[in-house]
Amino acid sequence: MGNMRSLVKMLMVVLFLGWMFIWIMISTNLFKSKWIPKLAKHESSASHGSNDVHCGSELCLFAYPEETKPTSKGMEGKKENGEGDDGDEAIGDSDSNGVDFFSIAKFRSFGLRIGYVGHYCWAFLFFPVTRTSTILPLVGLTSESSIKYHIWLGHVSNFLFLVHTVVFLIYWAMTNQLMETFAWNPTYVSNLAGTIAMVIGIAMWVTSLPSYRRKKFELFFYTHQLYGLYIIFYVIHVGDSWFCMILPNIFLFFIDRYLRFLQSTKRTRLVSARILPSDNLELTFSKTPGLQYTPTSILFLHVPSISKLQWHPFTITSSTNLEKDTLSVVIRKQGSWTQKLYTHISSSIDSLEVSTEGPYGPNSFDVSRHDSLILVGGGSGVTPFISVIRELMSESQNQSTKLPDVLLVCAFKHYHDLALLDLIFPSDISVSDISRLNLRIEAYVTREDKKPETTDDHRLLQTKWFKPQPLDSPISPVLGPNNFLWLGVVILSSFVMFLLLIAIVTRYYVYPIDRNTGKIYNFSYRALWDMFLGCVCIFISSSIVFLWRKKQNKEGDKESKKQVQSVDFQMPTSSPGSWFHGHARELESVPYQSIVQATSVHFGSKPNLKKILFEAEGSEDVGVMVCGPRKMRHEVAKICSSGLAKNLHFEAISFNW
Numbered sequence: 001m002g003n004m005r006s007l008v009k010m011l012m013v014v015l016f017l018g019w020m021f022i023w024i025m026i027s028t029n030l031f032k033s034k035w036i037p038k039l040a041k042h043e044s045s046a047s048h049g050s051n052d053v054h055c056g057s058e059l060c061l062f063a064y065p066e067e068t069k070p071t072s073k074g075m076e077g078k079k080e081n082g083e084g085d086d087g088d089e090a091i092g093d094s095d096s097n098g099v100d101f102f103s104i105a106k107f108r109s110f111g112l113r114i115g116y117v118g119h120y121c122w123a124f125l126f127f128p129v130t131r132t133s134t135i136l137p138l139v140g141l142t143s144e145s146s147i148k149y150h151i152w153l154g155h156v157s158n159f160l161f162l163v164h165t166v167v168f169l170i171y172w173a174m175t176n177q178l179m180e181t182f183a184w185n186p187t188y189v190s191n192l193a194g195t196i197a198m199v200i201g202i203a204m205w206v207t208s209l210p211s212y213r214r215k216k217f218e219l220f221f222y223t224h225q226l227y228g229l230y231i232i233f234y235v236i237h238v239g240d241s242w243f244c245m246i247l248p249n250i251f252l253f254f255i256d257r258y259l260r261f262l263q264s265t266k267r268t269r270l271v272s273a274r275i276l277p278s279d280n281l282e283l284t285f286s287k288t289p290g291l292q293y294t295p296t297s298i299l300f301l302h303v304p305s306i307s308k309l310q311w312h313p314f315t316i317t318s319s320t321n322l323e324k325d326t327l328s329v330v331i332r333k334q335g336s337w338t339q340k341l342y343t344h345i346s347s348s349i350d351s352l353e354v355s356t357e358g359p360y361g362p363n364s365f366d367v368s369r370h371d372s373l374i375l376v377g378g379g380s381g382v383t384p385f386i387s388v389i390r391e392l393m394s395e396s397q398n399q400s401t402k403l404p405d406v407l408l409v410c411a412f413k414h415y416h417d418l419a420l421l422d423l424i425f426p427s428d429i430s431v432s433d434i435s436r437l438n439l440r441i442e443a444y445v446t447r448e449d450k451k452p453e454t455t456d457d458h459r460l461l462q463t464k465w466f467k468p469q470p471l472d473s474p475i476s477p478v479l480g481p482n483n484f485l486w487l488g489v490v491i492l493s494s495f496v497m498f499l500l501l502i503a504i505v506t507r508y509y510v511y512p513i514d515r516n517t518g519k520i521y522n523f524s525y526r527a528l529w530d531m532f533l534g535c536v537c538i539f540i541s542s543s544i545v546f547l548w549r550k551k552q553n554k555e556g557d558k559e560s561k562k563q564v565q566s567v568d569f570q571m572p573t574s575s576p577g578s579w580f581h582g583h584a585r586e587l588e589s590v591p592y593q594s595i596v597q598a599t600s601v602h603f604g605s606k607p608n609l610k611k612i613l614f615e616a617e618g619s620e621d622v623g624v625m626v627c628g629p630r631k632m633r634h635e636v637a638k639i640c641s642s643g644l645a646k647n648l649h650f651e652a653i654s655f656n657w
Contacts, residue, residue: 011492016135019248104174111167118160119238121153123246126253128153131260132478132487133252137363144298144313144360145653151208158205165198186522193524194237200230217335221310232531240526251498251534255490258542259478260357264302264311268356269472271326273345275462276419279333280380281345282317285356286474287327290481293320295387296653297361299329299475303354306340315383316359317423319390327359327475330383330423350467356475367391370623370649372405372616376609376636378628379417382410384653385625386423389439396436403436404623407616409607411444411628415452418443418601422461441599442607449604480549494541501533613639613648620647627653 025031127135128150131143168191172180183191206212207223231250235243269286276282283301298313314329333342344352367373367388375385385408395401412418421441479486510521510529613636616622626636633652640650 011488016248022245104171107167107174108171111164111171114160114167115164118157118164119242119246121157121160122234122249124249125150125153125157125246126249130249130253130256131358131360132256132483135252142360142362154205154208158201161198161201165194184524186524187520188523189239190236190524193233197230197233197237200226200233204230218310218337225309235527235531236524238527239523240530243527243530247530247534251495251538252491254535255487255494255538255542258538259487259490259546262542262546263478264355264357266355266473267469267471268354268475269468270352270354270466272466273464274423275346275464276422277461278414278417278419279342280420281331281333281342282328282423283331283345283354284318284326284328285354286472287325288474288476289324291320291327291359291475291477293327293359294361294363294365295319295367295391296365296384297359297387299327299359300357301329301331301354302356303341303344303352305344305353306337310337311357312337313358315380315387316361317383317386317390318426319387319394322390322394323426325474326426328423328426330380330386330420332380345464351469352466353469359475365391368395368402368404370404371621372623373407374613374616374622374624375406375408376607376624376626376628376632377408377410378632379412380420381626381628381632381653382408382420383423384627386420388625389424389437390426392437392439399436403438405438406440407612408439408441409444409609409612410441411446411607411632413445413447415445415448415603418445419461421599439598442602442612443599444602444605444607446604446606451601451603476553479545480553486545486549490542490545493545494537497541498534498537501537502530505529505533609635610639614644616648621649622647623649623651625651625653 025035127133128141128143128146128148130136133143136142136146169178169181172178180191181195184193185191204223204226207216207220213220271284271286273284274282293316295316297316299316300311300313302311314331316327317330318326318328331338331341333339373388375388377383377385389406389408392403392406396403410421412420421443477483479490510526609632613624624636624640626633637650637652640648
């Protein structure tokens with residue numbers, strides 16, 4: 001099975017490199033002067049003298065459109081449509097009104113080239129948001145860590161498309177053709193489709209700016225759901241040839257999107273919730289033992305009673321090796337959605353309908369690869385490190401495993417925020433011995449000068465258990481065990497099916513002419529055929545593999561469902577947090593006491609990160625991970641890259657999209 005996984009990975013690498021090779025070559029003289037004429041000659045002979053070229057060479061030929069000959073009639077480039085006339089005025093002439101056609105042609109050419117560059121950005125735009133990507137792991141990235149590239153590419157492409165649009169509006173105004181903005185040419189580019197795509201793109205672009213995305217997330221979220229319409233009108237505008245150049249990333253994105261839809265249709269079994277005094281929640285779900293994930297992974301949640309459409313990502317705090325049958329996430333009461341969820345959980349309900357997607361995270365995460373680990377977290381930025389510490393707890397049970405020394409440096413605004421550290425230990429798992437885990441915690445309370453003398457009873461840590469429901473099921477991989485291998489099967493089979501279908505439709509229906517009418521086939525319909533057949537192939541291939549894997553895993557699902565139904569329902573319970581009642585929680589727990597004793601709490605100050613990091617210089621290999629506010633991440637990165645301590649290896653974790 002390992003050899004098959006490596007083979008699939010190698011095949012994906014070859015396909016990706018081949019695709020990149022095409023993008024590099026289309027900008028060379030070799031491609032334009034030798035390859036294109038050979039392709040055109042080959043396709044011309046294959047079509048028995050027809051002036052129409054087939055999809056393969058048209059893709060190449062369209063990459064570098066022939067420079068159009070401007071005319072006094074508006075220079076709309078009719079030669080590109082097969083309607084050029086050698087009798088038009090020569091380039092450089094002016095009409096009786098003194099219009100410089102050469103300058104106007106150059107201006108139009110500038111607008112075209114700007115559009116081409118924006119299209120290059122689209123060739124990579126969807127890779128970072130393909131959560132079950134087969135490409136990103138090849139370069140050591142995850143969807144979460146590379147989301148910034150999607151944001152950058154989105155900004156750049158929308159800016160270029162806006163310039164492209166403005167240039168053509170000015171060009172049409174100069175040539176008295178403003179109505180071309182709304183033209184839908186049956187044999188060439190549809191300007192109206194481009195106009196509609198640009199309007200949708202501007203709406204998505206503006207609402208994705210940080211001021212909207214962070215303060216008005218719902219507006220950003222719902223506007224971004226227009227991406228489907230944006231893609232449709234964009235592809236209609238650029239045509240099927242240019243669509244082929246950006247097909248790989250869109251194809252993978254839609255496979256990922258459909259598989260995520262299939263996974264999200266199941267209701268997930270919510271086992272319990274821990275309500276922290278710091279207005280944080282830890283939700284624990286049931287999962288199948290075969291579901292594997294790495295520390296610092298995330299899980300997407302959907303609660304229909306709060307919103308029918310919204311999905312939100314949350315950090316996983318559990319360890320796949322320590323907690324075989326459960327998975328936990330931490331949620332901070334911050335936005336309107338999380339506030340409603342907090343209210344639901346805190347009320348008297350005994351069940352809650354929840355759907356999940358994921359988990360998503362690094363392809364591999366070796367917590368023991370360094371001699372020492374320094375984990376720096378600010379506020380809720382501590383939560384990814386809880387999963388790291390739990391993973392180390394699991395590894396500490398193996399006497400032969402070498403464990404790194406761990407220093408957790410965390411900063412909180414208020415004293416009650418220290419309750420997050422109570423989550424270091426799972427609620428339903430007993431860890432008998434962590435003596436081999438050398439963990440030290442330095443906690444800083446920045447806005448309080450001393451420990452509060454009293455704590456309100458209503459701010460106790462509460463644990464709430466939920467009743468299992470008949471439709472509940474544990475979280476499981478969408479394609480079962482060996483998810484990566486079966487994902488490769490879906491990608492390859494759907495793409496091969498797409499190539500076969502598009503070849504059949506192209507040969508016997510579209511080219512060289514519409515056999516039903518005898519006319520040149522509609523330019524927009526060709527693009528629609530590509531999109532339609534691509535979606536059909538993805539639907540068929542993904543559904544067959546999903547149902548096949550579901551049938552194979554049916555026995556395991558029965559056992560998991562039986563386990564879900566047999567969980568005893570318990571009433572909500574309250575217990576004093578270790579940070580509020582003199583470390584009174586579970587005094588009989590030696591492991592818990594050892595964590596409390598290893599913790600130092602500092603009031604009224606921020607951590608001196610430079611001093612803390614340089615004090616670790618004695619270790620040969622120190623891994624430094626940071627998660628928190630941007631200022632904190634940049635400060636730690638600056639210290640690690642200063643060169644004053646060469647043994648520091650920096651890694652940032654950011655969920656601020």
